[in-house]
Amino acid sequence: GENVEQHPSTLSVQEGDSAVIKCTYSDSASNYFPWYKQELGKRPQLIIDIRSNVGEKKDQRIAVTLNKTAKHFSLHITETQPEDSAVYFCAASGSYQLTFGKGTKLSVIP
Amino acid sequence: NAGVTQTPKFRVLKTGQSMTLLCAQDMNHEYMYWYRQDPGMGLRLIHYSVGEGTTAKGEVPDGYNVSRLKKQNFLLGLESAAPSQTSVYFCASSSRASGVYNEQFFGPGTRLTVL
Numbered sequence: 695g696e697n698v699e700q701h702p703s704t705l706s707v708q709e710g711d712s713a714v715i716k717c718t719y720s721d722s723a724s725n726y727f728p729w730y731k732q733e734l735g736k737r738p739q740l741i742i743d744i745r746s747n748v749g750e751k752k753d754q755r756i757a758v759t760l761n762k763t764a765k766h767f768s769l770h771i772t773e774t775q776p777e778d779s780a781v782y783f784c785a786a787s788g789s790y791q792l793t794f795g796k797g798t799k800l801s802v803i804p
Numbered sequence: 805n806a807g808v809t810q811t812p813k814f815r816v817l818k819t820g821q822s823m824t825l826l827c828a829q830d831m832n833h834e835y836m837y838w839y840r841q842d843p844g845m846g847l848r849l850i851h852y853s854v855g856e857g858t859t860a861k862g863e864v865p866d867g868y869n870v871s872r873l874k875k876q877n878f879l880l881g882l883e884s885a886a887p888s889q890t891s892v893y894f895c896a897s898s899s900r901a902s903g904v905y906n907e908q909f910f911g912p913g914t915r916l917t918v919l
Contacts, residue, residue, distance in 0.1 A: 695863075700846075703844070726905045728907065728908075737894065737911060737912050740907055740908075743905070783846060783847065787906050789906070790835050790852075790898065790900070791849065792906060795846055796844060796846040797846050
């Protein structure tokens, strides 16, 4: 089955700096790569996703890149703000199942 | 639309007790999932269902059973709870129409403690 590795497990950045979270996957058949944000005590919520037929997608301060050859994808957050502090999960899917990474706890220091 | 709801929000059990967690969705989604979330382990799939009357095992199914008698509901059962089942349980659903681009919508979670 699919295996998703996510790094780093924790990340601290100064407010205004950029944050990058990286994931690798094992199944070359995977073609959908969502990112979820989970605030403390809340449910995971989709913030951005990318499909295998594109290499990059942006939504305001958030961007995701995908390298299918290398089987890795990354989340980039620019101009970080305190409200970006949360746990971020990457996931990969080739069907109706998602396989999640173990998460990255992002702390934005004011 | 309430989206995905879960009942109860919190529960404390003693070892050996049984309970059922209820997930309901009002989005007419075909697919439903149960995950458990433990510190540092991410979200791990317990069981899932691709339609009414069908269920299948996920990554960590042992000690759990599920049923999907109605399209909108997905029940997770613990027949004899163990301390290792202390966790936060999330239900999720997604639409078959989205195909492999499987955006899953999550419920608010159930925090279960087994003493």
